[in-house]
Amino acid sequence: MLIAVFSLTTLGLVLGLLLGYASRRLAVEGNALVEEIQAILPGSQCGQCGFPGCAGAAQALADGNAPITLCPPGGREVVSALSAKLGIEVNLADVAETMPMTAEVREELCIGCTRCYKVCPTDAIMGAAKHIHAVFREACTACGKCVEACPTEALALHPAPITLQSWYWHKPEERMAA
Amino acid sequence: MSQYLLLLLSTALVNNVVLVKFLGLCPFMGISKKVDTAISMGLATTFVMTMASASCWMLEHWLLAPLGIEYLRILVYILVIAAVVQFTEMVVRKTNPSLYQVLGIYLPLITTNCAVLGIPLLTTQEHLPFVAGLLYGFGSAVGFSLVLALFAGLRERLALAQVPSVFVGAPVGFITASLLALAFMGFAGLVSH
């Protein structure tokens, strides 16, 4: 009886000490994964995912507290990159449902208050005080910060217009008998 | 020498730990969606299983048997396996954070992988000498990794197939696994005495 207790205790102690030493030697400073994830995210700090900026979202993703489809401006490209990085399977076809959006100014409502371009994280809005503002579609990530800032609801997110350059064939429908 | 080779063959193929002994089925179904991940999991399990076989043999022969406390065998084995798994986890986390993320819960769950506990217990039961015991563990682990990688390859192909909707997902996976097990039965006559 005593032998059993003694030997188990010793064994536990020895293994515990070994593991303690190993964890000191193999300690991971910070989380390298968080940085890798942050490099994938758009970096516009828009906060649409509900986390404070892209660093917060990367931390949440690394901890497994957020779905990899959390980033609306990133679109399918970011989802597939995250899926490969984290090994989480996701049906890209479901993500495709979200259309690429851009902000647009309704010129008859814009009063030229300059609030929107002050909050735009990518400098995608051009304008001056008392002049109608305009959005550069190429730089807009559809983060929606300007929509919140606009006092006259002149800004809204619209689906990005399909042009001859962005149009492509849809995926063939599957009509397979089960 | 040839007896060691036979031991390896027999543990890896003829008495395959997954498909013949039906041990370690949990990671076999869980971590077999991608070949890369399956190979990494196989390597981690191989390391753990070989280390566990060696250290369990030493504990059995140098601690439990001399002190006559064989009834603590399972307790002690689990303790050692858990320690080795913890160590492996630290190494993986340090060297490959994204693999650590991909393996997720299955990495600590190697502890409760019945194959990892089963093999040292079988080694003890068979009264194998040290080198043979080590090879027994290593061979079984190689067999586990092999089957995991094979099955992951099958499932990668399976993902492309148009499976009748009632069989999509796990059912067709199980059917494939059973076919693979049938195929491994073919090794039964490989080593004759």
Added chain:
Amino acid sequence: MNLLNRFQPRGGVHPAGRKDLSADRPIRALPLPERLFVPLQQHVGAAATPVVAVGDQVLKGQLIAAGQGTISAPVHAPTSGRVVALGDYAAPHPSGLPVPTLTLESDGEDRWSDAAIPADPFALAPDEIARRVGAAGIVGLGGAAFPSAVKLNISRKSGVDTLIINGGECEPYLTCDDRLMREQAEGIVAGIRLIHHAVGTQRALVGIEDNKPEAIAAMRAAALGTDIQVVAVPAMYPMGWDKQLTRALIGKEVPAGGRSADIGVLVHNVATAYAVHQAVALGRPLVSRIVTVSGGAVKTPCNLEVPIGTPAQDLFDYCGGFTAPPARLVMGGPMMGHELPATHIPVVKGTSGVLALTHAEIGRPEPAPCIRCSTCVRACPVGLLPLEMATRIRAADLDAAIGLGLKDCIACGSCSYVCPAHIPLVHYFNYAKGELSARERAKLKQEATKKLADDRSARMERIAREREEAAARRRAAKEAAEAAKKAAEVTA
């Protein structure tokens, strides 16, 4: 010459030619339409920018839009008249989306603008010929619409030694190149000699499918006394694919992802050669082209010389309209052409045909599961595995499809044509290519916006820092002033 025929083409299919509908009808000029809709982008590369304004009078052949950048082509007025609009109009594209288009109202006179005609075009320097070809707005008339001058310049610089003229016309129904070769063989040969001269090639070969004996005879007669060889190649689809024709004629294969110039070959279409002759020797820019109007639903199929920008409806009307409501309208050939969403869409430089097909001609049963018969593998002229690529695309694994050679697929449609299960294979590949380029664009945009966001946060930090420093300086100045004041009081 028979020696050259020993190279076996790879893959390919033999669809019913249906060329007899229009092959025996001589080319006729379409009566001048009232309005012409000239898109500013009819070629691969950057769209042209208009150089005329609404209300301007223009003459036939006058420059109305200039090319932009290195890969582009100018656009000329297809007839004399007045510019009545400059805005969006349905594109000759399966989407039918609006594109910038110049609308021209014909004045009925069809008056040419004056052009300088060289006394001897062969006395021109090679780069001058290329310049004139570029200025005439000539693009590949086989359907690809790649600016021809760019091709000439690349070929001259990379030391191309073989000129291949593509008279394959392997698409069913189309007979425009066949008729052109029968009727304008001299003009084509003159054009070939000009290209030959401009690029400095050692030999020139004309490959014509052996189902066009009249065209071969006409071209051989016209090529007598020149060093141009006219070679009959076996009729099969896609023989008109430049790389397939190259393989059939000289037995060389263009490496994956490479260009014909990499193996010392330049390929031009017969119609392009004819247009080069018109432009360089006669000073006529590309303002019209030969179009085959055919299909089971067209009353009298024929070949027409059509001004660029003519709505497809005018062509069908001239051919006597439809005998039955067409099940599908197609622009180009039935294999690689695209569906015409409406008949008001204009003919452009790359339009080789407009077809009105009946149900019997397009009839396509529902797709069934793949039986892995690998008929598509044998049919693929590139040597790909269409069935494997399509399964991966269906499972949304585009990277695996790229690994199998998706980017080398030429979308010829041979696989879809032969598939016994009627799987729309080429549709999968077109979708996947579109999806890939969409992802590529999204990635580029994301990189650009990320840089913008980083720049902005750096700027914000700098501004905050500068403000703080300015405040600190002001504080220091104020304190110094107060100290000085105090000191002055003390001394006083």
